[in-house]
Structures are given as structure tokens and as C-alpha cells.
Amino acid sequence: MARILTLTLNPALDLAIRTGPIRLGEVNRTESTRLDAAGKGINVARVLAGLGHDVTVSGLLGADNETAFLRVFAECKLRDAFIRVPGETRINAKLSEPEGRVTDLNGPGPRIPAHAMEALTERLASLLPGLEAVVISGSLPPNVTPEKLAEFITLVRARQVPVWLDTSGAALMAGLAARPSGVKPNETELADWAGRPLDTPEARLRAALRLNDEGVDDVILSAGAEGVIWAQRGSALAAASPRVSVVSTVGAGDTLLAGMLHGVLSQWPRERGLRFATALAAESVRHIGVGNPGAEDFELLQKQTLVRSLSVDSLTGETRG
Incomplete structure (x- = not known):
């Protein structure tokens, strides 16, 4: 199978909460709760690894609450190439009601030191040889610019590696301008x-x-x-x-x-x-x-x-x- 890299710049611990119909301003009871290490690129990686591919995960990960992520990487046999940053990875709450309505409460993510972005750029360049695809997924941390995302796409494409993009807002606009292979x-x-x-x-x-x-x-x-x-x-x-x-x-x-x-x-x-x-x-x-x-x-x-x-x-x- 293929060698693939997923890049998740703003991963999250997803707190999934199943409820009855939510009554705003009142006490609501949950049916179940579940906390998972996630982020769009990590989700993509889990599926691809389950389909037999050799998958490396990279991006920016808070050093203070990485345990759940390490557990997922080991269970799914994902190669860990994340750059650690000070502080905690954000927590996103996802409220699922009957009939499938989902309400997301997403945190912004930590601020990223300049040296961590430099280290990630170097790591990405070092991982590209031998890859058959790169997937860049998810939102950006507060101080990472859309232009930086576009630089990552340009770097990957310059090495003749297909790069697929899944993001939104200004990050999507900048990413599309860099002409990813797929979106x-x-x-x-x-x-x-x-x-x-x-x-x-x-x-x-x-x-x-x-x-x-x-x-594209x-x-x-x-x-x-x-x-x-x-x-x-x-x-x-x-x-x-x-x-x-x-x-x-x-x-x-x-x-x-x-x-x-x-x-x-x-x-x-x-x-x-x-x-x-x-x-x-x-x-x-x-x-x-x-x-x-x-x-x-x-x-x-x-x-x-x-x-x-x-x-x-x-x-x-x-x-x-």
C-alpha cells in the first residue's frame, strides 16, 4: 500500500456528547460522553491506516495533554512526526441530538511559537521523499496565517508529491491559490x-x-x-x-x-x-x-x-x- 502523510496544524480532543433535544438555558442530561484524540488530518489517517496504508501524522501538538494522541497513534499504527508546542491541545465539544443535528463548540487552539513553525517546515521537507500523497486538513491555530498553509502546499508540490486539502475560510482561499492536487x-x-x-x-x-x-x-x-x-x-x-x-x-x-x-x-x-x-x-x-x-x-x-x-x-x- 501507499506511504501517506497527513498534516494537522490544529488538532483537538473531541468531546462527543449525545443528548436528547437541547433546551437552551436549562439543565440538560447527557446520554453518553466520549473524549477522543482527533483533528481532521488524524481522522483521515485513522481511516487510511485501517485500509492498510503506511501513514505518518504530523503537525503541531500541545505537549501538556498528548497522552490520548499517543494512545491513538499506537493503536492505529500511525508514525508520530508531530512537533510539540508549549501548552495544551484544544478541546472541541460536539453535541449530537436526535435526528442527527450536531452543534460544534470549537476552541481556537494554542498560539504557536515561530521556532515551532520553522521546525515543522523542516520536518515536512524531510518527510516528503518516498511519499505518494500528503493530506492537509483542518483549521489553523490563531497565529498561523493562511499564507503559511499555502507555503506548505507549494513545498509539497515542488517535490512532485500530490497534496490534498480540506479546510475552510481564509485558509481555503489561500490554499486553493497554491493549486493543491485535490480539494x-x-x-x-x-x-x-x-x-x-x-x-x-x-x-x-x-x-x-x-x-x-x-x-485543481x-x-x-x-x-x-x-x-x-x-x-x-x-x-x-x-x-x-x-x-x-x-x-x-x-x-x-x-x-x-x-x-x-x-x-x-x-x-x-x-x-x-x-x-x-x-x-x-x-x-x-x-x-x-x-x-x-x-x-x-x-x-x-x-x-x-x-x-x-x-x-x-x-x-x-x-x-x-
Whole structure:
């Protein structure tokens, strides 16, 4: 399998809380609580390692509360190349209600010393030889600029290593300007880049294809229950997710990205890769945590995932003369 690096600049301890319907301003009882070492890049790494890849995790990790992360790295056989920084990694609270609504309360993360960023740049450069892909995922700590994220993308691409990006806001804008190989926005994030609402399938597809035209080879657009669009070098596929009972959507996007990258690196036909990744993301929302390809009914979930070719003409009803 492939050698992959995931870069998580602002990891978190995720406090997942399941409740009944939340009553604001009142005492609420929890059904369950769970504290996990997370961060989008670490979630991606867990899925990829479970699929048999040799995965190294790196980024910036608080030195004062690293124990939970070390446990996950050991359990999932992830190579630890994080730069330690003073203080604690942030804690994010995720409140899951019935019917699948999730409320995120995300901390900002620690301030990063300049020497730690220099050390991370050097470590990233040293890890690139022999890699088949790099994934940069998640938000930025308060004093790490979007321009620094773009520098990381430029560094990776200069070494001829594919780099995939999953972030939002100013970090996404700067990252896209550096032309990553692939990107996984949701519809809101893609609309921010496009500068206008993308409230129809046609509008979303046109925006994804425009990103292809501007040098991003793979655009994986996740639209929740509406499924997934994969635009690759000017052609597109759409996948309709199988119907499942939603417990938590936390980690579904990370699972989708990992599943897509697994298919690409395995050189699967595009339809097979998109079906696998979409079904794996659907499996993940049935429970807290990332998707499990070993689930007893995973083959059935794949069969229930419908994949079709997609074009602007097919959405608008236009025909070519």
C-alpha cells in the first residue's frame, strides 16, 4: 500500500456528547460522553491506516495533554512526526441530538511559537521523499496565517508529491491559490470560493469544474444527504448516498476524503472509488467515529450507493447540436 502523510496544524480532543433535544438555558442530561484524540488530518489517517496504508501524522501538538494522541497513534499504527508546542491541545465539544443535528463548540487552539513553525517546515521537507500523497486538513491555530498553509502546499508540490486539502475560510482561499492536487469542500465552502450562492446542482457542478480549469485536478464536493460530486480534470461523477440512520456526522467528511484517496492510490476505476468512499462516509454517520470498512453490511451499503456520470447538460436539460 501507499506511504501517506497527513498534516494537522490544529488538532483537538473531541468531546462527543449525545443528548436528547437541547433546551437552551436549562439543565440538560447527557446520554453518553466520549473524549477522543482527533483533528481532521488524524481522522483521515485513522481511516487510511485501517485500509492498510503506511501513514505518518504530523503537525503541531500541545505537549501538556498528548497522552490520548499517543494512545491513538499506537493503536492505529500511525508514525508520530508531530512537533510539540508549549501548552495544551484544544478541546472541541460536539453535541449530537436526535435526528442527527450536531452543534460544534470549537476552541481556537494554542498560539504557536515561530521556532515551532520553522521546525515543522523542516520536518515536512524531510518527510516528503518516498511519499505518494500528503493530506492537509483542518483549521489553523490563531497565529498561523493562511499564507503559511499555502507555503506548505507549494513545498509539497515542488517535490512532485500530490497534496490534498480540506479546510475552510481564509485558509481555503489561500490554499486553493497554491493549486493543491485535490480539494474536498462542502457546498458552503465552495460557495465562499465562488463568491456567490450555489443553491442548485448545476451551480455546484459549474463551480467544481471551474476549479478543475484553474488547476485543481480533483474536486470532491460533499453535499450531505444530497450525495457527492467528484469533478476530475473537467469530467464529473455523482454519487447518491445510501439511506442510513444518522447518529453523528462528525468525521464523515474525513472518512469521505480518506476513502477517495484510497481509491485513487489503488488505481481503481473512478466509479468504484467514488462508490466505496461515499458508502464508507455513510457508514460513519451511523455511530460516533470514522467509517469502518469492516462493517458486516458494508458491501450492501456499496451496492446501495448509486453512481452516475454528471454534466451541465444533464442537469439543465440542454442538448448539444
